[in-house]
Amino acid sequence: xxxxxxxxxxxxxxxxxxxxxxxxxxxxxxxxxxxxxxxxxxxxxxxxxxxxxxxxxxxxxxxxxxxxxxxxxxxxxxxxxxxxxxxxxxxxxxxxxxxxxxxxxxxxxxxxxxxxxxxxxxxxxxxxxxxxxxxxxxxxxxxxxxxxxxxxxxxxxxxxxxxxxxxxxxxxxxxxxxxxxxxxxxxxxxxxxxxxxxxxxxxxxxxxxxxxxxxxxxxxxxxxxxxxxxxxxxxxxxxxxxxxxxxxxxxxxxxxxxxxxxxxxxxxxxxxxxxxxxxxxxxxxxxxxxxxxxxxxxxxxxxxxxxxxxxxxxxxxxxxxxxxxxxxxxxxxxxxxxxxxxxxxxxxxxxxxxxxxxxxxxxxxxxxxxxxxxxxxxxxxxxxxxxxxxxxxxxxxxxxxxxxxxxxxxxxxxxxxxxxxxxxxxxxxxxxxxxxxxxxxxxxxxxxxxxxxxxxxxxxxxxxxxxxxxxxxxxxxxxxxxxxxxxxxxxxxxxxxxxxxxxxxxxxxxxxxxxxxxxxxxxxxxxxxxxxxxxxxxxxxxxxxxxxxxxxxxxxxxxxxxxxxxxxxxxxxxxxxxxxxxxxxxxxxxxxxxxxxxxxxxxxxxxxxxxxxxxxxxxxxxxxxxxxxxxxxxxxxxxxxxxxxxxxxxxxxxxxxxxxxxxxxxxxxxxxxxxxxxxxxxxxxxxxxxxxxxxxxxxxxxxxxxxxxxxxxxxxxxxxxxxxxxxxxxxxxxxxxxxxxxxxxx
Numbered sequence: 001x002x003x004x005x006x007x008x009x010x011x012x013x014x015x016x017x018x019x020x021x022x023x024x025x026x027x028x029x030x031x032x033x034x035x036x037x038x039x040x041x042x043x044x045x046x047x048x049x050x051x052x053x054x055x056x057x058x059x060x061x062x063x064x065x066x067x068x069x070x071x072x073x074x075x076x077x078x079x080x081x082x083x084x085x086x087x088x089x090x091x092x093x094x095x096x097x098x099x100x101x102x103x104x105x106x107x108x109x110x111x112x113x114x115x116x117x118x119x120x121x122x123x124x125x126x127x128x129x130x131x132x133x134x135x136x137x138x139x140x141x142x143x144x145x146x147x148x149x150x151x152x153x154x155x156x157x158x159x160x161x162x163x164x165x166x167x168x169x170x171x172x173x174x175x176x177x178x179x180x181x182x183x184x185x186x187x188x189x190x191x192x193x194x195x196x197x198x199x200x201x202x203x204x205x206x207x208x209x210x211x212x213x214x215x216x217x218x219x220x221x222x223x224x225x226x227x228x229x230x231x232x233x234x235x236x237x238x239x240x241x242x243x244x245x246x247x248x249x250x251x252x253x254x255x256x257x258x259x260x261x262x263x264x265x266x267x268x269x270x271x272x273x274x275x276x277x278x279x280x281x282x283x284x285x286x287x288x289x290x291x292x293x294x295x296x297x298x299x300x301x302x303x304x305x306x307x308x309x310x311x312x313x314x315x316x317x318x319x320x321x322x323x324x325x326x327x328x329x330x331x332x333x334x335x336x337x338x339x340x341x342x343x344x345x346x347x348x349x350x351x352x353x354x355x356x357x358x359x360x361x362x363x364x365x366x367x368x369x370x371x372x373x374x375x376x377x378x379x380x381x382x383x384x385x386x387x388x389x390x391x392x393x394x395x396x397x398x399x400x401x402x403x404x405x406x407x408x409x410x411x412x413x414x415x416x417x418x419x420x421x422x423x424x425x426x427x428x429x430x431x432x433x434x435x436x437x438x439x440x441x442x443x444x445x446x447x448x449x450x451x452x453x454x455x456x457x458x459x460x461x462x463x464x465x466x467x468x469x470x471x472x473x474x475x476x477x478x479x480x481x482x483x484x485x486x487x488x489x490x491x492x493x494x495x496x497x498x499x500x501x502x503x504x505x506x507x508x509x510x511x512x513x514x515x516x517x518x519x520x521x522x523x524x525x526x527x528x529x530x531x532x533x534x535x536x537x538x539x540x541x542x543x544x545x546x547x548x549x550x551x552x553x554x555x556x557x558x559x560x561x562x563x564x565x566x567x568x569x570x571x572x573x574x575x576x577x578x579x580x581x582x583x584x585x586x587x588x589x590x591x592x593x594x595x596x597x598x599x600x601x602x603x604x605x606x607x608x609x610x611x612x613x614x615x616x617x618x619x620x621x622x623x624x625x626x627x628x629x630x631x632x633x634x635x636x637x638x639x640x641x642x643x644x645x646x647x648x649x650x651x652x653x654x655x656x657x658x659x660x661x662x663x664x665x666x667x668x669x670x671x672x673x674x675x676x677x678x679x680x681x682x683x684x685x686x687x688x689x690x691x692x693x694x695x696x697x698x699x700x701x702x703x704x705x706x707x708x709x710x711x712x713x714x715x716x717x718x719x720x721x722x723x724x725x726x727x728x729x730x731x732x733x734x735x736x737x738x739x740x741x742x743x744x745x746x
Contacts, residue, residue, distance in 0.1 A: 029744035032713060033110065035656035043657040044650060046099045047643045050092035053085075054636040057176040060621035061629060067179045069319050069618040079178060079619070086177040090170040093639055097162045098123050100646045104158055106658045109701040110739040115155065116140035118695030122159045124664050127166035139695025165639055172632035179619035180626070183322055189315040189614035196558050197304065197573060198609040199296070201550060203327065206296075206608060207334045207429045208549070209473065213480040215549055216240075228484045234502065237267065237295065238552035240484045240545030243276065244502040247540045251509040254533075258524050261288075261536050264443075265544070267295060269574050270302030272442045276544055278536045279452035286344070286531025287358035290539035291337040291451035293434050295551040298444040300610060301325055301436040303573045307557065309438075320439040320617040328609040332431040336475070336546035337451050339426045340539035342409070342531040347380055347418035354398070354406055354422045360455045361428060361472050372398040372424075374408055380420045383410050387511075387519045388504040392482050395424070403427060403474035405482060405542070409507055409534055412520045414527050421534050425542055429473040430454050437617075475546065485545045506537045555610065656741050660713075670701070674715040681717050703737040703745065713745045 059065075068075045101123040108115045118140025125131045141156035190196075199206065208215070216228040216239070228239035236242060246263050253259045261278035276292040301323050308315050315321055326333060343355040353371035374380075375393060383389040393406030405425040413419035433447040448454050489505045500508060510533055511521040523529050557571040623629055650657060661667045676682065681697060689695065697717055704714050739745075 029746045032739050033656045033658050033741040035741045044647050047096045050096045053089045064622035066184045067619040082177050086174040089173040093169045094166045101162050114698040114700035116143040117697045126163050135692040136695050139692035143696030172635040175628050175632040183615040184620040186614040186616050198607040203329050210476045211481045212478045241487050243544035248506045251506050270299030272298050272302035274298050274444050285358050286342040286535050288535035288539045289339050289451040290543040292547045293335045295548045300555045305438040315614050318616050322437050322615040324435045324613040326611045328611050334429040335432040336543050337428050337430045338539040338543040340535040342421045342423040342535045344531050345420045354424045356424045359426045374422050382418050388508045390503045403476045405477050414522050427475040485541050677717040711745050
């Protein structure tokens with residue numbers, strides 16, 4: 001009985017050793033290589049889904065697209081659904097890579113010098129990384145050393161790259177596909193409104209180089225004639241001494257519980273909190289560094305957040321907004337960072353001098369005698385009030401135009417001797433980024449909370465001859481301004497019978513009254529801790545005072561009349577959020593002459609506009625802080641490059657395309673219908689292959705017949721132009737009849 005290969009699809013065939021018959025399906029002959037335009041197009045469509053999804057992910061990442069807010073009831077459903085989409089994307093890329101490798105194997109089998117046996121099934125094993133360390137792969141990869149197989153791209157490299165890509169495209173797709181929970185920018189938060197905010201100060205006035213007495217006349221202070229130098233001015237938030245109570249409270253807590261030098265300063269008007277932090281470093285050298293964000297900037301965030309919650313703007317309806325202020329004409333905001341170094345001397349010591357060896361960023365040189373001896377005018381025999389004395393010292397005789405400030409504490413040490421503590425203070429403005437997350441808490445957060453890290457990052461040399469980097473702006477503090485930090489203390493002090501100043505009251509909490517009615521310092525940590533503790537107290541007071549510079553000026557909310565900057569309504573932002581749309585701190589009913597900026601507009605050089613960046617907390621796509629996202633993009637781009645190169649080769653290579661042996665089953669069928677080599681090669685392999693060299697045997701597909709309608713393709717071993725088979729195959733290219741395009745084979 002013969003096989004009908006032209007018309008009938010099935011035929012009754014006898015079973016082996018039996019008279020029973022069964023129906024066998026007879027396949028029609030097929031074209032092995034197609035070169036039509038439609039065939040080329042259809043063959044390349046397999047790459048389209050993967051390319052489209054990858055391109056969409058690139059757009060989402062590059063464009064920074066926001067998805068949904070955190071807490072949205074549909075967010076979990078969306079995230080779970082995207083995991084399925086990511087898996088589908090992985091499947092499409094793996095399918096694309098398989099098509100690329102299969103095309104190369106088919107071409108090598110039918111048109112080139114063949115394929116090592118170990119690579120025949122490699123296209124079906126992409127993603128199985130264990131295949132890359134198998135004898136099958138390496139036996140095939142090393143075949144080039146035994147046979148002359150010359151191609152511009154080695155097949156082993158294509159298989160290896162495709163296998164690795166197939167293994168990592170899944171995670172790469174998921175990284176790009178699944179949106180990240182993070183803060184995302186809200187574009188134009190005040191768009192389509194006529195609202196802007198500005199500080200009625202020029203840019204050079206916000207953080208001045210010289211802190212003089214002209215900065216002490218806060219419009220919030222009563223009586224106005226005395227300003228922040230008035231008695232009990234520490235009750236006014238805009239005055240340098242306003243944080244004295246909080247600092248003294250910390251000293252009390254340190255004595256009882258040894259708490260870290262971090263203080264929360266609350267602002268009632270802005271309903272915000274600031275951290276006044278100091279470094280806990282180097283007690284033996286008596287050096288401390290303190291820093292705190294500015295009150296004016298912190299309060300503006302709090303009041304503006306409250307204002308937005310009462311107006312019909314998109315930002316006011318966000319479940320969790322973040323406010324980040326900046327000034328339009330300045331590159332960054334600033335905050336004070338203050339260093340203080342104190343040393344301990346006894347009244348019987350000689351050469352009592354100001355220390356400065358630990359201070360960072362001192363730009364001056366000595367102009368007088370070294371060391372810097374304290375003035376003779378200071379009485380160091382004993383504290384005049386029996387507890388604690390403090391004296392400010394003019395440092396001009398010691399330095400040349402240096403922003404240094406000096407002070408001396410005089411008290412009684414634990415051993416009963418008079419202790420003299422000369423202290424040197426160095427202040428700078430330093431850049432800072434601050435933000436407010438009002439839906440979580442009222443704390444003003446910052447990018448540099450640890451003051452010591454700021455110095456270590458910006459100053460290379462700790463000696464007095466080091467230079468100040470441009471990021472640290474020196475501050476020259478005048479004596480009148482410094483005196484307002486050390487006002488007489490009228491709130492209950494340690495010893496009500498003694499009149500102490502604010503600095504003296506804070507330091508006096510480091511001691512106690514003995515049974516013999518004598519007062520002595522007795523801090524936690526003993527006498528060696530005294531220089532560091534006094535440095536911490538002093539740097540905290542100065543840093544807090546500097547943070548309140550210009551806080552008495554009310555930030556203005558300007559609402560234009562249409563698009564005209566020259567006319568509009570001014571509102572005091574410090575009170576607008578509580579319903580007083582127009583008003584001064586003195587409740588005068590208007591903003592006064594100093595705030596009447598309608599005629600000038602917000603672009604005046606006398607005003608500094610506040611630019612508000614608003615971020616929202618939720619799920620989105622973007623590159624920010626995403627190294628893994630960059631890696632994912634590189635992986636997907638590599639696949640796209642492979643596809644572009646492959647499509648170019650298919651379209652312009654002139655060979656065509658083939659759909660043969662697209663599965664392991666089809667490849668097994670080809671091997672089943674092929675004649676084995678007659679020279680003994682591949683012998684004893686029916687139960688497996690043991691030698692790696694066997695996987696390097698080069699095989700090729702050839703046509704066994706050249707005449708008639710029964711042409712058939714066969715898998716043969718081939719070497720050096722000879723076919724290892726038991727037939728008398730017709731010699732073609734190198735002794736092999738090549739497969740022709742458009743010809744049908746049985």
